[in-house]
Amino acid sequence: MTMADRLQTSAVGTGTVRLDGPDKVRGLAPYAYEHPVDDPVFLSPVQAEIARGRAVDIDTSAAEASAGVVHVLTPTNAPELADTEDGELAILRSNEIGFRGQYLGAVIAETPEQARHAAELITVSYVQDDHDVELREDHPGAREPESGPGEITVGDFGAAFAEAEIRIDARYSTPMEHNNPMEPHTTIARWDGSTLTLWASTQGVHPARSTLAPILGIDPDRIRIISPHVGGGFGSKGVPHADMMLTVLAALALPERAVKHAVTRQQMFSITGYRAPTLQHVRLGARSDGTITALGFDAVAMSSQTKEFPELAIKPARIMYSGDNRRLTQRVVPLDVPVPSWMRAPGETPGMVGLEIAMDELAEATGIDPIELRIRNDTPTDPETGRSFNRRRLADCLRLGAERFEWGERNPEPRSRCRGEWLIGTGVASATYPANRQAGSVARIRFTKDGYEVAIGAADIGTGTWTALTQVAADALEVPGAEVRLRIGDTDLPNATVAGGSTGLASWSAAVLTAAQTFRSLHGHDPEIGAEAEGKAEENPAAETHSLHSFGAHFAEVRVHEATGEIRVNRMLGVFSAGRIVNPRTARSQFVGGMTMGLGMALMEISELDPRFGHVVNHDLAEYHVPTNADVPAIEATWLDEEDPLAGPLGARGIGEIGIVGAAAAIANAAHHATGVRCRDLPLLADAFLPNT
């Protein structure tokens, strides 16, 4: 079976209003907690209050005697696990403590108030060991990531850098950040003795099942996960975290009861993943015309002793700019901290902070306009592998953005504009994200009396899958969208890969397109009721021959108050080259949403890990600042009109992540232009712009 070379589009490319929208503006679309279940009980966890050591005694007597308590789960009575390799998910195996906030047990009670109160009644005695939660560049525990790469070398960086006419040598840092989707991670779990049913907030029902099944020793066929609507994830719901496992263990202990467990906002800061902080040492050697001759990028990221997660900040430097001599190193430092995980464009997002501020510094040092500098160092081939790109249009994005943003009006001199007491500046940065597609998704198309039912276990985490995949299916079947009934978010549907890495729509669409083609070849255009066909997404062959990436450009204007240091963004523009845009209405929202999160990263987001206690002390939404409406000015996103044949018949690349990549650097560069202050550590708080005394 071969797929058509190109999809003939009719629905694809139009801004269909979200099909799940009418329910969502009324609050009727059910998220994980909201599925009606009989006989619910409520779970409240007990968490470690030391960062390393052992719980020598967990006294549950008062909790067990407390009103409404049905069960108290501890390492002593927790159900057995078949596989304990995964340090994050193999919970309640012993009383050893690897990070503050680690689960030590849980109370299950008839009401949420009773569960929470009883959990507070549990007293834990500890033997405390010294803990280490501080990331340092020279940390003795720094090591290459288990999954690599630890070092990438092209040419002779050392010699080229030493000989370079102009050298930039600077250190940058990005902080610990928490995804903080608005819907806290939630699971309802029920075990009826043979089947485990989960209503869960997850970016992939099938991947979550494949992860849980071997650990639990339960056949995947006896696990069903349902997740039609997900209240945001940004990576944090991409893999199951310990909260899901804890709920499952409670359900196994209480057959026939539906155990409901919504993680509290505070608990999310130790349980559901985060972006690991990074330290970046960037060295750029260049000729006076701006041509980069040497590129060095050394990144160190926090990881956890409990389970490794490598925040690969070197990723974007591998492909962004030319330069014959390159040396990139990546280290991780496993510490006594919660387990990091995916957060919107892991690797690229922090990595572009150091690289793109360094480029601004190089522009300043060479006196070359920062856009021109980037264009001069554009490269038609992957500087590491020599492979061709899939039509790399970075320069087009920069040029279009420059025109739209009126970059030409800019006086490059820092502190050259003000309004009242506000200093005003503009900045630019590049954006990039790999265009990956995953193999393995299966779509099933069935003709019913209501039209074409298209079934695939895909997820809509706010990305617009309900709408965009319906559009794809409609065009694949050559019928109006109204004749397609999409079903997603259930392991009873055919297998789907995760909504992550900006691969979702491209990967699922590949399955839907194949299924549609098979359906038509088997059943023609006038099928019988009940006619059915399946299609599977295969590997993208172009991934073997080309370097597949999206590119873009961010522009930002900021103002900084001269007297108080306050910094605010006035306007932002993003221009993206991302292949075919399936739904301009929802696509624009994703780009702008990524840029908005980039604004938060630039100006306010930081999880303050107190080294004495080992936990994030600003663990709520009052003190972990995400942007409010008032922080977000006119943000515009636009894109190049194109399709990418190397991405597959749909011609589309993923767009969920590129919007954040580079956005923070554009803002940091604008802040420098406004004030003359070069900030190399995010976030850019007011302190940076105030005098020292």
Added chain:
Amino acid sequence: MRPFDYHRAADTDDALTALADRPDAVYLAGGTNLVDHLKLGIVAPDLVVDISRLDLDEVRELDDHGLRIGAMVRNSDLAAHPLVRRHYPMLSRALLSGASGQLRNAATTGGNLLQRTRCLYFQDASTPCNKREPGTGCSALEGFTRNHAILGASPSCVATHPSDMAIAMAALDAEVIVLTRDGERRIPVVDLHRLPGEEPDRDTVLDHGDLIVAVVLPAPGRGRSTYRKIRDRASYAFALVSVAARLDLDESGQIREAAIALGGVAHKPWRATRAEEVLRGAEPKRESFTLAAEAELESAWPLPGNAFKVPMARGAIVSVLTELATEPTEATELSRPGERTATTEGADDDG
């Protein structure tokens, strides 16, 4: 959250009686602070006495042209009240700078005065805190201190008072009317809150069961006034530094009187009396404002994590006083022509 009983007070006598013999009972008004703290497990009453429906929700003009504000007047209603907007715009703006629209609809005047610190360690029952559990130590002192005090703190507590409204009331010389079992007390707002000293667990001079029934504002002072809040995001965040200020110039253009209170810098609304003294009779110009700010901040005792608050507070004081001393004019941008209008709009965000 420990189980508790609930009682809706019929009147103020009933409320006072309900708390009289119950040391672990608390009043509930708007709930925005208490319910938060119940969930955090940092307050554990056995009885909650709901005073939210007491007949204390009136704003009344007094014969001396002052204003009596009932303790149950909601923050949003007080901010929007025509007399407050017209005669006490500083108070209106302070209220509107606090929290969010929906929180201001719930929060009351009395409750706002009594809201407790946002110190992260006070709010985290898993860490030591002298305010929450006297004698356990202050976790903030060597911890994360961005929100903490630079003035009037003690080694046992460096927390700040979080209200915006109270800062304006301190600058306005407002008084609090409190019902106690022994009768009515009038307490100036500047004396209501304490400095932490050795007893940081006591936020105010009130005793258990005392009930704030009203706040009285004296007749509006002369001159122009405003409230400016500096924070890490544009809205819905607590103050790093805030300034409530009124500046009154005499016929010759000299400063007759200034009233200044600072928020975000101390355990209580900080009345900047030293700055006020420096300004009395001075020229209303930048140099005087800087001298005044420096006089006030001379006694600042910043921590490593919040030393920035000293220049920030100085900058904010000078900026606010300069604004008050200058006739309002459209700020003009010093730049080349042809700038985008978005610039103008953005810059206007900061009211």
Added chain:
Amino acid sequence: MDYSLHLGVDGTEHTLTVDARTTLLDALRDRLGVMSPKKGCDHGQCGACTVLIDGRRQNSCLALALSHDGAQVTTANGLAEDDELSDLQRSFLDHDAFQCGYCTPGQVCSAAGMLAEADRGAPSAVTEDLAAEDLQRPELSAAEVRERMSGNLCRCGAYVNIVAAIQEAAAHRTADRRPAHDGPAPQPAARATAEEPR
């Protein structure tokens, strides 16, 4: 201890028994199965739980249910009549003013409450002249809408679309309410940030 409580929710009257600790949000979600208001933070720090209590927007997570005995509660679902979405809800759809949808019912309730506040002449922190005699129906500039809606966090970053959606609904409401003899209805405010995607 348990207490009896009466609540009207979206036009339906309920009598229920609750633990004194139960918040209005938990009474709605866990006792009555009314899932439209969401729990995002449970501490008044995100606005996802916003409902209208007797017509005023409030965070239901910080309201003890018993304190609101006898109240009429309106959720986003209650703002729609039968199957007919409100103007505001339709405007949210048109402008794609949400992505995951979790904060959306709170945004919609907050916007409805906010527009009613503006109709009553309530100022905001960015209102230039607080002392103005008549603040009735102040023009809701983008800056005004942003500030007034800042109690509702949206992590997907739909703010620019939320502002556009609310400004359009606000313009319609002004047009609807303007008396006929006042002359022609004003043109809807320019959709500053919501032009068709390119």
